[in-house]
Amino acid sequence: MARDGVRASLRGLTWRPTGRGAPTVTDLDLAVGVGERVGLVGPSGAGKSTVLHALAGVLGDPLPGDLSGAVEVAGGVGLVPQDPGSAVVAARIGRDVAFGPENAGLPRAEIWRRTHHALERVGLRYPVDRPTSALSGGELQRLALAGALAREPGLLLLDEPTAMLDPDAAAEVRAAVVEALAGSDTALVVVDHHVGPWLEHLDRVVVLGPGGRVTHEVAPAALRDGTATAGLRDELTRAGVWLPGVPAPPPLPVPAALVAPDLPGPDVVVAGLRVDLVTRGLRGRTTTRALDGVDARLPAARLTAVTGPSGAGKSTLVATLAGHLRPASGDVRGTPGHSARSRDLARACGWVPQHPEHGLLALRVRDEVELTGRRLGVPVDVDEALAVLRLDHLADAHPFRLSGGEQRRLALAAALAHRPGTVLLDEPTVGQDRLTWAAVAGWAVAAARHGATVVTSTHDEHLVALADHRVALGAHDAALQGAVA
Structure with missing residues (x-):
């Protein structure tokens, strides 16, 4: 309680990012x-x-x-950003978590007490010298949270802190937050599209509408037990x-003209796949086994969901299918593989990485959508693609001025947009509203229905429910545990 x-x-508060015609937040008043x-x-x-960034003092x-x-x-303020990779400041997880306490000038023994305690609380149970580059997206979220908790801040800001975690890991992280704040004067502001699991731990829910204006303030119990009026729930x-x-x-429903490949997608077969991730640093080279002996079939004209706990190797599998990692x-x-020319790879496979900013190259949203098709000589319906994905109002914005979901x-x-025969999606629904x-x-389902081989790694149970086929990776050795049609 407050x-x-x-x-x-x-x-x-009013904030207009450089390159945007309209503010993302307008005349906002909020007290915590x-x-x-x-x-x-x-x-x-x-x-x-934007509200979290304002509270953290990083706007402008x-x-x-x-x-x-x-x-x-x-x-003090602790911020866990929507892109946890942007919060990494060190090559080893222990040094990364220790960064905040070190800058606060704490004694060495206290720094490492907080570091070990924070890593344990978020369930990141690796040695402190594990390379940060060897962590999955979900593990990076835990690392960022550990770094924030180690600071013992007066205000903790969490931006989609469980979006890339499996349900068990997400529950573990929420429990770590609740335990860390119990009995303390630390305030919490959490952004989460799926707010349901947080409701029992909140005092208040603030709803923002277009332009960053507060449209409602709701008691969490009213949303949790359904006592909110039908009108409010519908709204x-x-x-x-x-x-x-x-x-x-x-x-x-997505039009076939946007998703149907010129050539039908292939049946993709993975046999005995082993992938090692190599990190080079001051201490030499570190090799981490990411996939070990995976066998799977990914059928054409089907949507396949790759599931498993955080760190099981889902992103590694998708990136390997896209030709971006070399198997050991x-x-x-069925796919061109890592040795193919980049042009051939781009024509055959469309890969959406877990960290979307890694693939953005242009200075305008419109140009970004057109770029690959133009290089390949394939016509692209930019306006229709932007309209379907609710980005049409941002056509002239800079890609790096968009929100994480955008x-x-x-x-x-x-x-x-150039309609490849193989569609590879890594956590595509993170940060999305209904x-x-x-x-x-709809894009993933339509692409499969019109002949593409669609593979998505995901923790999203709603997306898994739409899949025609599933590949489940195991928890520790990333070996295949089962594949069911």
């Missing part, structure tokens, strides 16, 4: 009490991450744009907010 006093406040736990929800692009310098209004925060659902007990929307041994048949949809359009989720899921 204590007396204000931990942080925003007054009249000492010890208060606040959930921040709303549609993709409503400014939720690291993130350029026009800022007005006032921001006041009492006490929030129509706005794209995921509410407990409301089923996922149907996939958006084993075979992949960047993910842009990466999908950029990788797939409306944009329907668009992303």
